[in-house]
Amino acid sequence: MILIPCAARAADQTALFAGGNFWALQAMFDSLPGVERTVAGYTGGTEANPHYADVAHGRTGHRFVVLVIFNDAAVSYEQLLHAYWRAIDPTDSRGQFCDHGAQYTSAIYTYGAAQAQAAADARMLMETDNTAFSDANGNDIHVATAILPAGIFYPAEIGQQRYYEKNPLRYWLYNKLCRRAARLQSIWGKPSP
Known part of the structure; x- marks a missing residue:
């Protein structure tokens, strides 16, 4: 069962990604053409209707996730996967950047066999093709990101939605202190202009 806060159009597709605290991941997906909307939330745990503080302290078994509603005529699931990989540290099994714990680990939650196959591919x-996916030094990457079937999605509190817009200074400081950009550059190289 999935709880989506707004009805999706019939042509839209749904994807679900975990990559640390959802603030930066939501900002990245919101910037992509073809993404109709995103919703920050929680999935994977056993507690119904979790709250941010409980998830952040690891009390619910949930991961921080971003639900992505996208128009697959404008952006493919494979393109979302490519953007996702470049926004996380797929080698970190402890969490992401300065956030550690199971709730911050990366995962791709799939809806159906086609998404599961695309994510696995x-x-x-x-992990195997240095020309497509490798660190900045050309080394093979051991990927710690889980691929799991999607379960129940719980939207995060309104104050957590689009945090980067509501609290731009705090969001900037969070990314800076976590050294997110520096770590991503060390893995993927300099971003394309």
Whole structure:
């Protein structure tokens, strides 16, 4: 069962990604053409209707996630996967950047066999093909990102939605202190202009 806060159009597709605290991941997905909307939330745990503080302290078993509603005529699931990999540290099994704990670990939650296969293919390519997915030094990457079937999605509190817009200074400081950009550059190289 999935709880989506707004009805999606019939042509839209749904994807679900975990990559540390959802603030930066939501900002990245919101910037992509073809993404209709995103919702920050929680999934994977046993507690119904979790709250941010409980998830952040690891009390619910949930991960921080971003639900992505996208128009697959404008952006493919494979393109979302590519953007996702470049926004996380797929080698960190302890969490992401300065956030550690199971709630901050990366995962791709899939809706159906096609998404599961695309995610598995992208992960395998990243681990084996240095020309497509490698660190900035050309080394093979051991991927710690889980691929799991999607379960119940719980939207995060309104104050957590689009945090980067509501609290731009705090969001900037969070990314800076976590050294997010520096770590991503060390893995993926300099971003394209």
